[in-house]
Amino acid sequence: MSSREKRPKLAVKLAGVELKNPVMPASGTFGSGKEYEAYLDLEKLGMIVTKGVADRPWKGNPTPRVAETHGGMLNSVGLQNPGIEHFLREDLPFLQSRNTKTMVNIAGRSIEEYVRVVTALQRQPVDFLELNISCPNIKEGGVAFGTDADMAYQVTKKVKAAATQPLIVKLSPNVTDIGAVARACEAGGADGISLINTLLGMKIDIKTRRPLLANTFGGLSGPAIKPVALRMVYQAAKEVKIPIIGIGGISTWEDALEFILAGAAAVQVGTANFRNPRVMLQIIEGLENYLRTENIDGIEELIGAGHELQEGIQC
Numbered sequence: 001m002s003s004r005e006k007r008p009k010l011a012v013k014l015a016g017v018e019l020k021n022p023v024m025p026a027s028g029t030f031g032s033g034k035e036y037e038a039y040l041d042l043e044k045l046g047m048i049v050t051k052g053v054a055d056r057p058w059k060g061n062p063t064p065r066v067a068e069t070h071g072g073m074l075n076s077v078g079l080q081n082p083g084i085e086h087f088l089r090e091d092l093p094f095l096q097s098r099n100t101k102t103m104v105n106i107a108g109r110s111i112e113e114y115v116r117v118v119t120a121l122q123r124q125p126v127d128f129l130e131l132n133i134s135c136p137n138i139k140e141g142g143v144a145f146g147t148d149a150d151m152a153y154q155v156t157k158k159v160k161a162a163a164t165q166p167l168i169v170k171l172s173p174n175v176t177d178i179g180a181v182a183r184a185c186e187a188g189g190a191d192g193i194s195l196i197n198t199l200l201g202m203k204i205d206i207k208t209r210r211p212l213l214a215n216t217f218g219g220l221s222g223p224a225i226k227p228v229a230l231r232m233v234y235q236a237a238k239e240v241k242i243p244i245i246g247i248g249g250i251s252t253w254e255d256a257l258e259f260i261l262a263g264a265a266a267v268q269v270g271t272a273n274f275r276n277p278r279v280m281l282q283i284i285e286g287l288e289n290y291l292r293t294e295n296i297d298g299i300e301e302l303i304g305a306g307h308e309l310q311e312g313i314q315c
Helices: 084-096 111-120 149-162 178-187 223-239 253-262 279-293
Strands: 012-014 017-019 023-025 047-049 066-069 072-075 101-106 128-132 167-170 192-195 199-202 217-221 244-247 266-269
Touching: 023 047, 023 279, 066 217, 072 223, 084 101, 084 111, 101 111, 111 149, 128 149, 149 167, 149 178, 178 192, 178 223, 192 223, 217 223, 223 244, 223 253, 244 253, 253 266, 253 279, 266 279
Parallel strands: 023 266, 047 101, 101 128, 128 167, 167 192, 192 244, 244 266
Antiparallel strands: 012 017, 066 072, 072 217, 199 217
C-alpha cells in the first residue's frame, strides 16, 4: 500500500462505543486473554470478552466435559469460574493494562445472582457487560431465561437497572422464535444482543454404549453451527434496532463478512481459537484487504447489506 492510498476503516460503533475493529473472542474460549498473549497482540482486537464471571466460584460440571465432533466440538464445562472477587483482583488489572475494550460475560442461576455481579462491576473500568441468559433459572423450575421471551424481558430489565455499562444480552439458539426473544431483550432495555450461544447436542461412546459427556448433553460449537447462527442473526436483525454481535462457527474472514452482511455490527470468534490462536488477527487482516480490493471506505457500510439484496425479490 502506498503512502497516498487511503486505508479502509475497520472501526465500528457498538452501543455508542467505538471499537477499532469488529472482531473479538467469544466468551469461554479466551479466558481473560492471558493464555493467548504469547500468540497474538491483544491490543489489535476490537475487544476482549472474558469467560463467564459469577457472584461466587463455580466448580462446573463433572468430567468428561469436552468432546470433539464432526465440524466442531461439544462442551459441558458448566461455566466453571473463580468468581467476581478473583476477577477483580487478578484479571481486571491485566485487562485494564491493555489498550482495547473489555466486555465481561456475566453468569448466574437467578436474577439476584446476575445483579450481584453487575453491581460489583458498576464502578470498575469495564466497557461492556454481556449477560448470558442460557443458564438454568433454578428458582423457576430449571427453565432457561433465554428460551422464554417473558423471562428474557424480566432478567434484562432488572439487570439493566443495576448496570452502569452498556448491556449486551447473549441469546440461546434453542428456541422456536429467536425474533421474539430478541424483541423482549430490546424492550427490557438491552443495548445490544449477541447470538448465538451453543446448540444443545450429545455424543455416545460406542465402546461403553453410554453418553460420552458426564452431563449427557453439551453445547455444540464450531463450523457445523454456522448456517444456523447466520440465519438467526439475519432474522434478529429484522426484528430489533439495537446492534447485534454475530457468533457461531466463524473461522475465516469470509465467515465474519457473512455475519456482517446479515446485520451484525461485530463478530465473536470461539472454537476456531483452539485450532489457531492467531485466527482473529487473520480475520481482521482479511476484512481490511477485502475493503481495499472492493474500494469500500469502511466496514460499517456493509452492516446489514445482505438484506438490501433481497428487496424486490418475490417468492
